[in-house]
Amino acid sequence: KQLEVDIIGHDLEKTTALARNIEGKLKAIPGAVDVAVDRGRERPELEIVLDRDKIASLGLNTAMVANTIRHCIYGMVATTYREEGEEYDVFIRYKPDFRHSIVDVENISVPTMTGKMVKVKDIATIREVLYPPEIKRKNQERVVTVGANVTGRALGDVTADLKAEIAKMQIPDGIEIEYSGQVEQQSESFRDLGLFLILSIFLVYMIMASQFESLLDPFVIMFSLPFALVGVAWGLFLTGTSLSAIAFLAIIMLMGIVVKNAIVLVDYTNILRAREYDLHNAIVTAGGNRLRPVLMTAITTILGMLPLAISTGEGSEMWQPLGISVIFGLLVSTLVTLVLVPVMYSIFETRFKKAEWE
Numbered sequence: 001k002q003l004e005v006d007i008i009g010h011d012l013e014k015t016t017a018l019a020r021n022i023e024g025k026l027k028a029i030p031g032a033v034d035v036a037v038d039r040g041r042e043r044p045e046l047e048i049v050l051d052r053d054k055i056a057s058l059g060l061n062t063a064m065v066a067n068t069i070r071h072c073i074y075g076m077v078a079t080t081y082r083e084e085g086e087e088y089d090v091f092i093r094y095k096p097d098f099r100h101s102i103v104d105v106e107n108i109s110v111p112t113m114t115g116k117m118v119k120v121k122d123i124a125t126i127r128e129v130l131y132p133p134e135i136k137r138k139n140q141e142r143v144v145t146v147g148a149n150v151t152g153r154a155l156g157d158v159t160a161d162l163k164a165e166i167a168k169m170q171i172p173d174g175i176e177i178e179y180s181g182q183v184e185q186q187s188e189s190f191r192d193l194g195l196f197l198i199l200s201i202f203l204v205y206m207i208m209a210s211q212f213e214s215l216l217d218p219f220v221i222m223f224s225l226p227f228a229l230v231g232v233a234w235g236l237f238l239t240g241t242s243l244s245a246i247a248f249l250a251i252i253m254l255m256g257i258v259v260k261n262a263i264v265l266v267d268y269t270n271i272l273r274a275r276e277y278d279l280h281n282a283i284v285t286a287g288g289n290r291l292r293p294v295l296m297t298a299i300t301t302i303l304g305m306l307p308l309a310i311s312t313g314e315g316s317e318m319w320q321p322l323g324i325s326v327i328f329g330l331l332v333s334t335l336v337t338l339v340l341v342p343v344m345y346s347i348f349e350t351r352f353k354k355a356e357w358e
Helices: 012-027 052-057 062-073 102-106 155-167 182-212 216-239 245-274 279-289 291-310 316-357
Strands: 003-008 032-037 043-050 076-083 086-092 109-111 117-119 124-131 136-138 141-150 176-181
Touching: 003 012, 003 155, 012 032, 012 141, 012 155, 043 052, 043 062, 043 102, 052 062, 062 109, 102 124, 141 155, 155 176, 155 182, 182 216, 182 245, 216 245, 216 316, 245 279, 245 291, 245 316, 279 291, 279 316, 291 316
Parallel strands: none
Antiparallel strands: 003 141, 003 176, 032 141, 043 124, 076 086, 109 117, 136 141
């Protein structure tokens, strides 16, 4: 399922009780549906606890006693019966009247190494307990999972609400809680996308450095990238949207769009400087002439993402972060491109180029 909570611990009673408690908390959270615990209802079983000292003194071990009890109750194949080409296993076991109660099991006779018979009640204690029909394990530890699907809300929001509820609960000693399902996959996606983001920024910088034949101009261009992240964070906060893998993809998309607008501005400024325009006139002229292309790129992209940002249909909670991130990130970065990038260009040209000439 999309959201899974693994409750890890050896004590079946404590883990089951905690799982039922978390199940109730999760059902009360908006957006959580199909909430269920993967451990079925307990059923009665007989637990046989052997006295190891006694069975050792009789020359027995746990396997020998267990096999004897198993053969008496479930039976063992004594021979095979053949009829008309078909084979049938012949089982030997106690009659139903002698294997249906605790007293019957206590009276099962176990042969010792000396040939004598000893009753189970003389070497073991039998009690009736409740056990789940299936015990799952994770990393060799007993685990019970509470799972749910999410609809109408972002997975991260529902997970955050659940973590807040679990933080209020008293977790017994020896029990651990882990989150799996798509929550775990989302965490791994964030790590991978973070590496891709760093790699994309590095590659974009290297490509621009080779094209501009300068290390300073690409730095001026990429000065607007952090402000795109500010715009994304601002947009997600104002709309109450959580950061998801889709929103992270939008950030990577913004890297190319924002850099493109700044390249148009800086490249034309360099062209004017090559035509012997002074620094101030080159910046003002480039800003005026390239204002329209920059705004057209930003406006068309924003309008294209607007349907995703305002959609309310099924699955909209998945794609809304993409539209919101691109729109707000592009709004802020465009203002930075038109205002702060020329300022940074002037500072770098005045200080670093002058120092280079000196």
